[in-house]
Amino acid sequence: MNIIKKVLLLTTLFTLFAESTPTQKEIANIMNLAGKQRMLTQKMSKEALLIAKDINSKKNREELKRTITLFDTTLYALLDGDKTLKLPKTEDKKIRKRIKEVDNLWREFKPFINKIKEGKVNRNALKAIEMGNIPLLTGMNSIVKMYEKKYESALKKNRVKVINLAGRERMLSQKMTKELLLLANHLESHIYINSLKKGGFFFKDTLFKLMQDKKAMSNPHTKEEIQEIQKLWEEYQYHIVNTELSKDGLLVFNKKENNFIKEMTSKLISVATKLDKERYQNELKKSAKEFETILIGLIKGDSRLKVIKSKNKNIQKELSKVKDYWKEYKKIIINIDISNKGLNRAMQLNIPILELMDKTVKLYEKTAK
Incomplete structure (x- = not known):
């Protein structure tokens, strides 16, 4: 009995060891393709917004189709392995669980991105893409970090970290353009809209949330707008209390109520949209700063990023080219140039x-092998 147990134990250990030890080449490829998924979340969102702006629509629809297919294929390849992509099956239970969670996000996101791919551009699909792309990106980024933690000791010193950071630059290049296009598309804020559509009973909570927004209330103009909405709300409440409960009285109130709700909805959405615009602008500048920090860190080395300067001449040559392009691209991003020319x-x-x-x-990836 003891011998049988030992044999079973050794067999189990051998199987676990074999499953959990990809080659260095496979690890480098996992880090590359998992990192690339982050970029694809932003690339497909960018392409959808380009189609919405009618910028090279036919070309971008074809490109979007390829991007969707690549993201879809790679996501399931990370989970179950794929010989064509040279990816081993992920055996780690925590990573598998996270990939499945991202798959759920992808299943919610995919129908809307498919509508744009098919040329069916509408505001609902664009809003779903705006709201859904960051959770998808965040989910993929967490998977990359889990792989990084798992394999950081398996590759040459700092190589997992460097592949992750260099891969992050791909994502940021697409994220910045997406954020420019979000500003250019003038999407109406999604904040509170669902509550507002339900009627006057939800205005109090909606208004309270805006008044609790410290950043919004720190802007004198925005604060004044919110206070105007508060006055409208108080006036609306006064009319509710003082309406005659006769047929004529209720008819008069019903007309006033519709006007109040229409005006409050318009003002609340206007304020929320301005806040969204500020958020996009801040996010854009934050992305630009991160891109530049990582780029300089890869070129020169950066102890804070835990990156050592590469002595590989080909790597330095490519990074130098990126730096040259970045000089002009940075001006567009920092100035938030959303003109057609920009x-x-x-x-x-x-x-x-x-x-x-x-x-x-x-x-x-090659230097990591």
């Missing part, structure tokens, strides 16, 4: 940056 130039610059960073990741 957007078209941003489109021309972000793809070479993406391609160069993809090439750089592959070079880092």
Whole structure:
């Protein structure tokens, strides 16, 4: 009996060891493709917004189709393995669980991105993409970090970290362009809209949330607008209390109520949309700062990022090219240039940056083997 138990134990241990030890080549590929998924969440969102702006619609619909297919294929390949992509099956239970959670997000997101791919551009699909792309990105980023933690000791020193950071630059190049396009598309804020559609009973909570927004209330103009909405709400409450409960009285109140709700809804959405615009602008500048920090860190080395300067001449050459493109691209991003000229130039610059960073990741991948 003891011998049988020992044999079973050894067999189990051998199986676990075999399953949990991908080769260095496979680990580098896992880090590259998992990191690439982050970029694809932003690339497909960018392409959807380009189609909505009617910028090279036919070309971007074709590109969006390829992006969706690649994201879909890679997501399931990370989970179950894929010989074509040279990915082993993920055996780690925690990582598998997280991939399945991201798959759930993807299943919710995919129908809306497919509508844009098919040329069925509508505001609901665009709002769903705006609201859904960041949770999808965050989910993929958490998977990359889980892989990084699992395999950081398996590759040459700092190589997992560097592949992750270089891969993150691909994502940021697309995220910045997406954020420019969100500003250019003038999407009406989704904040509170569902509550507002339900009628006057939800205005108090909606208004309270806005009044609790410290950032919003720190802006004198926004604060004044919110206070105006508060006055409208108080006036609305006064009319509720003082309405005659006769047929004529209720008819008069019903007309006033519709006017109050219409005006309050309009003002609340206007304030929320301005707050969204500020949020997009701040997020855009934050993305630009992160992109530049990582780029300089990869070129020169950065102890805070835990990155050592690469001595590989080919890597330095590609990073130098990215830096040259970044000089012009940065001006568009920092100035939030959403003119047609600015957007078209941003489109021309972000793809070479993406391609160069993809090439750089592959070079880092080779040095990790």
